[in-house]
Amino acid sequence: MTRIALVVSDVDGTLLTKDKVLTERAAKAARELRDSGIAFTITSSRPAIGMGFLIAPLQIDLPVGPFNGSSMIGPDMRPIEQSLIPADAVERCIGLLHQHGIDIWVFTADAWLTRNPDGGYVPNEQRAIRADPTIIDDFSPYLSNACKIVGSSSDFELLAACEGEMQTLLGSEATAIRSQSYYLDVTPPGRDKGTFVTAMAQRLGIPLDAVATIGDMHNDVAMFKVSGLSIAMGNASDDVKSHAKRVTTSNQDEGFANAMEMILAENAQG
Known part of the structure; x- marks a missing residue:
């Protein structure tokens, strides 16, 4: 398996619990990715104003993708690229x-x-x-x-x-x-979580085979399709799971942390 160099995660239903809580174990897993040399960022249907509170606890230093990845904003919440609906x-x-x-x-x-x-x-x-x-x-x-x-x-x-x-x-x-x-x-047209993942890989000079994505809903399938490793949450529908290469536990059972720990372990094995 290709070593993972970038992880892109969905937020709601994936990184957060159903009560919109970022658990300490999930935050720790994201920080451990960075400590091991794996880049990490998030993309979400959320607006930019709804993503800022995650930057510090996750120690994100890369652009994030609000509006289903159709915009790109820096970790300082300043717009880098923005698309509008006609x-x-x-x-x-x-x-x-x-x-x-x-x-x-x-x-x-x-x-x-x-x-x-x-x-x-x-x-x-x-x-x-x-x-x-x-x-x-x-x-x-x-x-x-x-x-x-x-x-x-x-x-x-x-x-x-x-x-x-x-x-x-x-x-x-x-x-x-x-x-x-x-x-x-x-x-906006022509933009989705898949195009955001592709743009992030290009910015970092990372092949898409070395990108892992994780999500739970239909809008996450676009990034599953372009990444080398796709992981569906246990709380995802069967249809969404069918588009992923692996399935982790639910967002109520530390599914994000479990998946990140799996990636870290497999990367360590070489």
Whole structure:
């Protein structure tokens, strides 16, 4: 097996527990990667404002990939590369979500916008990203500044059906994929976690065969496809697991730490 030189991890459902906690064992495992010479960073559907709190405990010194990897920001939270969804695609996306009665959030580079402060998943997002939404009456002034649109709903079947409908509606103008059973993410075209992983490998001069990725949701499959070693969390669906080369334990059972310890042990064996 090729020695791993870079690990790229998803955040929610992978690095964090279901209660959005970074365990000490997970943080220690990430730091041990760096101490052993393995580069480490994270990519997530989260906005940039929701990733900063992880930089220090994980000792991340590389760019991270918010918005499903469609942007790249430095560990100092300053933008390196930023992609936006075309304004006409944003308008059509909002229209479709509204038509289905799905709660709509628009994320810009530095803000979370919603028309409904009482949406069912607003408290969940506040807790996850450690930021509050900006309440607005109209999305129109922000159509040209959208880094990500999220449709949130407790009707998981509706959201799954809307994912396919959204992909058809937007075509190549944007990417629509669920990051959680209750979140449908729409992000800029041609960018995903796979392109982020590829860009990071190129920045570091590392072949993709020497990259390991770990995640739990459909939006992680894109990075599974480009990395030499792909690891699905035990809490992932069977479909997501089928795209990974290995499966670790769940995020409630230190699955991230277990996977990192496995990589460290195998690298040590040469």
